[in-house]
Amino acid sequence: MSRLGSIGARLYRGEVGYDFVGKRMIWYGISILITITAVVGLMVQGLNMGIEFKGGVVITTPKTAVSVTEAREVAEEVSGHIPIVQELGTGGLRIQISDVDTTQADKIKTALADDLKVPEDKLNAELVGPSWGEQIANKAWTGLGVFMILVVIYLAIAFEWRMALAALIALIHDLTITVGIYALVGFEVTPGTVIGLLTILGYSLYDTVVVFDGLKEGSRDITKQTRWTYSEIANRSLNSTLVRSINTTVVALLPVAGLLFIGGGVLGAGMLNDISLSLFVGLAAGAYSSIFIATPLVADLKERDPQMKALKKRVLAKRAAAAAKGESPEGPDGAEDTDGALDGAPADVTPAGAVVGQRRQPTRGRGKRR
Incomplete structure (x- = not known):
């Protein structure tokens, strides 16, 4: 183990x-x-x-040599908003600009096509409403x-x-x-x-x-x-x-x-x-x-x-009486309690924590009853 x-x-x-x-x-x-x-x-x-909650436009470009940083700077300049630009697996870019309406989206699409040297009809613009x-x-x-x-x-x-x-x-x-x-x-x-x-x-x-x-x-x-x-x-x-x-x-x-x-x-x-x-x-x-x-x-x-208050009083009183008699001066589990650890298995507590009688193991070597 x-x-x-x-x-x-x-x-x-x-x-x-x-x-x-x-x-x-x-x-x-x-x-x-x-x-x-x-x-x-x-x-x-x-x-x-995100844009789904604020509304805006998502523009997808075809495969381009323009880097993400360059596209972000261009999109921010033409829109006046801070865009989110991600590179797609196809080599294109996904440009997300929040808080713009339909008129602004058309202007941004045209400006991006000019600055990124991409035909405007190749840009896919999708307007997302906040509703x-x-x-x-x-x-x-x-x-x-x-x-x-x-x-x-x-x-x-x-x-x-x-x-x-x-x-x-x-x-x-x-x-x-x-x-x-x-x-x-x-x-x-x-x-x-x-x-x-x-x-x-x-x-x-x-x-x-x-x-x-x-x-x-x-x-x-x-x-x-x-x-x-x-x-x-x-x-x-x-x-x-x-x-x-x-x-x-x-x-x-x-x-x-x-x-x-x-x-x-x-x-x-x-x-x-x-x-x-x-x-x-x-x-x-x-x-x-x-x-x-x-x-x-x-x-x-x-x-x-x-x-539970009454139970706690009875438990503490019983322990105090046992300690006074010198029977069990250790921690609540019957073993020394150090650094917050409760060491020693309680004899009347099952692994699930249920209170039962003391568990006893069978003794080896006992003779059989005749």
């Missing part, structure tokens, strides 16, 4: 672990700082909306709202309202960071961007729901025992799925990174940039929020419940 697989098995069995929930204030602070940076970038920099982009944006907002409502309802029914609220906050966190990075990087927002943003919604919830399912099983009949608090079982559930979450995210990020850095960066494919950047940032933010935001937030909300 590989080293990572060995660590994953030990995490699953509870032999090792990290106190994610106990250090939740650190993660909250980091998340707030990242979110504020994204919001400030969005307010100051703004989104670079289509507005329809796409409105439908995207509608889809996003319906999705969030359905997610909250489902999680509230399948789990509980606290988990639904935590998942919703984590989802908003992921979308805010993704949009903010888009503003800071300056990538153009196109319908491909909208598709990417809607796609990451499911990925953002996947790991969160997996952890919540283990937490639901682990916290069943939790008030009938006095050894573990809700936060400790939540941390146990999170550690048991940690390697699985990391592996799933890395496997999903590798092809997206190929699209972003090779397809978009090396090959210069604009549409791949629009989709892959939102997917890359959204996947990474979703994995982060499921580990550092959603589960600690559920533990915070649940610990406010009177029953």
Whole structure:
């Protein structure tokens, strides 16, 4: 078994672990700082909306010896706007100029034909109105709202309202960071961007729901025992799925990174940039929020419940009494607790985190009953 697989098995069995929930204030602070940076970038920099949302003209040239830089300078001079120029696979150029109407588009086409030394009838000019982009944006907002409502309802029914609220906050966190990075990087927002943003919604919830399912099983009949608090079982559930979450995210990020850095960066494919950047940032933010935001937030909300408060008091009182007698001065798992690690498998907690009786292994060498 590989080293990572060995660590994953030990995490699953509870032999090792990290106190994610106990250090939740650190993660909250980091998340707030990242979110504020994204919001400030969005307010100051703004989104670079594509031609589909602002309207304009797209002019395609046949195969030409004119470079992208030269075409950009000519298009900016004749139009008065900053154009986006891309080289096509056929050797031609795609010149995109926003915020122009039909009359301006005809004049720009004629001027470009003269300056680029290309026959005007060989230039293909397509006028794009902003109404289509507005329809796409409105439908995207509608889809996003319906999705969030359905997610909250489902999680509230399948789990509980606290988990639904935590998942919703984590989802908003992921979308805010993704949009903010888009503003800071300056990538153009196109319908491909909208598709990417809607796609990451499911990925953002996947790991969160997996952890919540283990937490639901682990916290069943939790008030009938006095050894573990809700936060400790939540941390146990999170550690048991940690390697699985990391592996799933890395496997999903590798092809997206190929699209972003090779397809978009090396090959210069604009549409791949629009989709892959939102997917890359959204996947990474979703994995982060499921580990550092959603589960600690559920533990915070649940610990406010009177029953959980009473349970925590009983657990701490029992530990204090045991420590006074010198029976168990170690950490909550019965082993020394250092650097936030919860080392040692709880005897009454299953790999899913459920509270059960002490597990015993059969003793070898016992005689058979006669």
